[in-house]
Amino acid sequence: MINHLIIGNSAAAIGGVEGIRRSDRENPITLIAEEPYPCYSRPLISYYLEGKVAENEMGYRGADFYAANRVEARLGVRAQRIDPDRQEVILETGEVLPYDRLLIATGSRPVTPPIKGIEKKGVFFFNKLDYARALRQYVSPGSRCAVIGGGLTGLKAAEALVHLGARVLVTDISSCLLSSILDPAGAEIVKRHLAGSGIGFQLGVPVVELAGDSRVEGLIFADGGSKAVDAVIVATGVRPNLEVVSDTGVDVGQGIIVDNQLQTNLPGIFAAGDVSEGWDIVLQQRRVIANLPNAYRQGETAGRNMAGEKVVYPGGVALNSVSFFGLAIATAGISNSEDAGVEAVRYLKEAEKIYRRLNFREGRLVGYICIGEISRVGILTALIKSRTPLADKRQGLLKGDFGLVDLPEEVRLSWRWERGELTWRF
Amino acid sequence: MSKRVICKEDVCIGCHLCEINCITAHSSYPHDIWKAFKLQKERPIARVLVEEKGETSFALSCRQCREPECVKSCLTGALRIDPVSGVVVLAQERCIGCWTCIVSCPYGAIRPSGGKRMVAAKCDLCQGIREVPACVAGCPNDALELADGREE
Ligand SMILES: Cc1cc2nc3c(=O)[nH]c(=O)nc-3n(C[C@H](O)[C@H](O)[C@H](O)COP(=O)(O)OP(=O)(O)OC[C@H]3O[C@@H](n4cnc5c(N)ncnc54)[C@H](O)[C@@H]3O)c2cc1C
Ligand code: SF4
Ligand code: SF4
Numbered sequence: 001m002i003n004h005l006i007i008g009n010s011a012a013a014i015g016g017v018e019g020i021r022r023s024d025r026e027n028p029i030t031l032i033a034e035e036p037y038p039c040y041s042r043p044l045i046s047y048y049l050e051g052k053v054a055e056n057e058m059g060y061r062g063a064d065f066y067a068a069n070r071v072e073a074r075l076g077v078r079a080q081r082i083d084p085d086r087q088e089v090i091l092e093t094g095e096v097l098p099y100d101r102l103l104i105a106t107g108s109r110p111v112t113p114p115i116k117g118i119e120k121k122g123v124f125f126f127n128k129l130d131y132a133r134a135l136r137q138y139v140s141p142g143s144r145c146a147v148i149g150g151g152l153t154g155l156k157a158a159e160a161l162v163h164l165g166a167r168v169l170v171t172d173i174s175s176c177l178l179s180s181i182l183d184p185a186g187a188e189i190v191k192r193h194l195a196g197s198g199i200g201f202q203l204g205v206p207v208v209e210l211a212g213d214s215r216v217e218g219l220i221f222a223d224g225g226s227k228a229v230d231a232v233i234v235a236t237g238v239r240p241n242l243e244v245v246s247d248t249g250v251d252v253g254q255g256i257i258v259d260n261q262l263q264t265n266l267p268g269i270f271a272a273g274d275v276s277e278g279w280d281i282v283l284q285q286r287r288v289i290a291n292l293p294n295a296y297r298q299g300e301t302a303g304r305n306m307a308g309e310k311v312v313y314p315g316g317v318a319l320n321s322v323s324f325f326g327l328a329i330a331t332a333g334i335s336n337s338e339d340a341g342v343e344a345v346r347y348l349k350e351a352e353k354i355y356r357r358l359n360f361r362e363g364r365l366v367g368y369i370c371i372g373e374i375s376r377v378g379i380l381t382a383l384i385k386s387r388t389p390l391a392d393k394r395q396g397l398l399k400g401d402f403g404l405v406d407l408p409e410e411v412r413l414s415w416r417w418e419r420g421e422l423t424w425r426f
Numbered sequence: 427m428s429k430r431v432i433c434k435e436d437v438c439i440g441c442h443l444c445e446i447n448c449i450t451a452h453s454s455y456p457h458d459i460w461k462a463f464k465l466q467k468e469r470p471i472a473r474v475l476v477e478e479k480g481e482t483s484f485a486l487s488c489r490q491c492r493e494p495e496c497v498k499s500c501l502t503g504a505l506r507i508d509p510v511s512g513v514v515v516l517a518q519e520r521c522i523g524c525w526t527c528i529v530s531c532p533y534g535a536i537r538p539s540g541g542k543r544m545v546a547a548k549c550d551l552c553q554g555i556r557e558v559p560a561c562v563a564g565c566p567n568d569a570l571e572l573a574d575g576r577e578e
Contacts, residue, residue, distance in 0.1 A: 015498075041501055041502045041503060043501045043502075043522075043524065044501070044502060044522065047522055052522075053522070057520070059503065060502065060503045061503055062503075292499070292501055292526070293495075293498060293499035293526060293530060296498050296499070297498055300498065319499075319526075319529060319530070321524055321525045321526045321528065321529045322524060323523060323524065323525065326544075328525055328538075330525065330528075330529045332529065374525050374528055374529065374538075375528065375534070375537050375538065376528070376534030376537065377528060377529050377534075378495070378496075378527075378528055378529050378530050378531035378532055378533070378534055378536075379532065379533070379534045381529055381530060381532070382532035403475070403477040403486075403534060404477060404486065404533070404534070405477040405478065405479045405482060405484075406479075
């Protein structure tokens with residue numbers, strides 16, 4: 001008998017279960033999760049907050065998932081540490097669970113920025129259901145809410161709060177929204193759209209302190225300015241949850257270092273998802289890629305290898321797709337770099353809020369920004385992942401209604417889409 | 427093992443009838459083209475898409491991949507492989523229109539539905555609507571074929 005043990009209960013962990021069960025229907029799987037809920041779709045918490053999705057509609061998988069996959073789910077208990085020598089995981093309750101194959105899928109948590117008074121009442125992070133629940137209690141129509149961090153998570157929170165009737169201010173150190181994925185031209189469109197939907201902005205000045213006694217009452221900015229608020233949402237990035245591997249000998253960089261089979265340096269121990277530092281196909285280096293498709297794919301690959309298959313994950317790519325008040329934004333790979341060597345071609349229709357930027361390097365597509373028109377951009381993602389040479393077929397890909405027909409003939413035919421053979425896709 | 431619709435590129439003349447038949451099949455009047463186009467308020471999009479350039483034309487629909495990027499990427503679990511038929515199916519009521527599947531599908535075979543509640547839409551092989559997919563049944567040139575298996 002082989003004991004499969006999984007720490008975590010989100011995209012990477014679920015991928016792990018499904019990966020194991022592709023070939024191993026027999027051996028037991030135990031799953032340990034800190035959050036006391038069956039697996040839910042984390043990105044849905046903003047939809048829950050605004051009331052678009054009910055709590056019982058948030059499941060990432062159906063209610064019978066654990067039973068159908070014969071998983072013993074231990075929900076609401078934290079794994080304290082791993083003992084690789086004895087092949088055991090020690091829970092916070094003191095209970096000890098043995099494993100033969102271990103998947104660490106502990107994900108990430110919000111960074112706490114250096115802001116005075118951040119522990120005050122009325123300050124929330126926004127990465128799990130409990131925060132969304134608490135916010136729903138705390139915020140009412142007319143509440144003044146400040147979101148610190150104009151990234152994807154912060155802006156999703158801001159959108160939901162507007163739908164709840166709150167008055168929302170978004171602040172960021174950067175003068176650009178979504179600065180990790182957009183360039184100034186793209187960020188400007190998004191900002192104009194969000195401003196038109198009722199969100200206020202204070203960009204380019206850091207918040208240094210949260211005013212108020214025990215409860216937050218205001219923001220204080222580095223330039224001395226201030227702003228009265230009732231609630232603050234902090235969304236300034238995430239970092240991997242690495243506690244379980246401290247002092248274990250598991251190699252760690254920014255995240256847990258894994259090879260292309262998602263295995264760590266220690267035999268039998270795998271890691272996947274936001275906690276791992278895996279391969280980035282575009283950058284051709286290891287790094288933490290914190291998005292859900294990558295988490296699932298890594299988890300699934302880890303699971304298959306835990307079950308004894310030998311499968312390789314060619315690597316992930318930074319990939320984001322998000323809509324705010326109906327405006328679709330998709331980015332992938334090297335999206336906003338101004339580096340020499342990256343050649344950008346652009347198409348901008350400012351009034352219509354349409355922007356497309358394709359980045360090429362050495363005749364290959366390495367990244368894109370698509371705003372407003374996202375139909376079929378998966379073709380672009382595939383061109384990036386497969387590192388297909390594109391020579392001078394660039395302009396066709398800029399059109400909003402581009403298609404396979406716009407690819408170079410030899411690429412389109414090697415795609416062999418009519419038979420569905422994916423020779424180009426690793 | 428699922429079937430899927432394939433197109434013979436050298437036979438397809440780009441007449442777009444497959445799109446018309448697909449729209450009809452996914453409307454409230456699946457057997458009446460006129461009603462589907464004249465009476466239906468929110469017209470569904472065609473899940474098959476004809477691409478053309480010069481003499482080249484082909485109708486593209488979902489490959490029903492065995493390792494579907496769309497399913498693996500779906501943020502909510504709305505997409506899955508139907509364990510019985512093998513068809514890649516979308517539970518529209520669970521879809522939030524985040525378009526992560528769209529940025530993941532290598533063929534551009536899943537697209538926004540249009541309409542008030544924008545969700546993803548893709549070929550379902552007319553499961554539960556008709557025996558042979560409407561696009562295949564209606565192609566005047568026999569360019570479309572319901573083929574067996576997936577050779578990925
Ligand atoms: C509001 C929001 C919106 C998002 N939107 C998108 C989006 O549009 N597209 C996208 O691709 N990604 C999005 N993401 C990111 C996406 O949710 C993550 O990349 C993905 O959830 C990572 O999955 P994971 O399984 O690696 O880890 P996580 O989802 O972080 O889950 C890890 C789990 O492990 C548990 N855990 C941690 N430590 C322990 C321990 N010691 N013992 C037991 N359990 C433990 C945690 O409680 C948690 O439940 C969003 C995230 C948020 C918060
Ligand atoms: S929508 Fe695209 S990725 Fe999904 S099964 Fe169809 S062809 Fe494959
Ligand atoms: S648009 Fe719908 S089907 Fe596509 S990934 Fe998002 S939730 Fe899933």
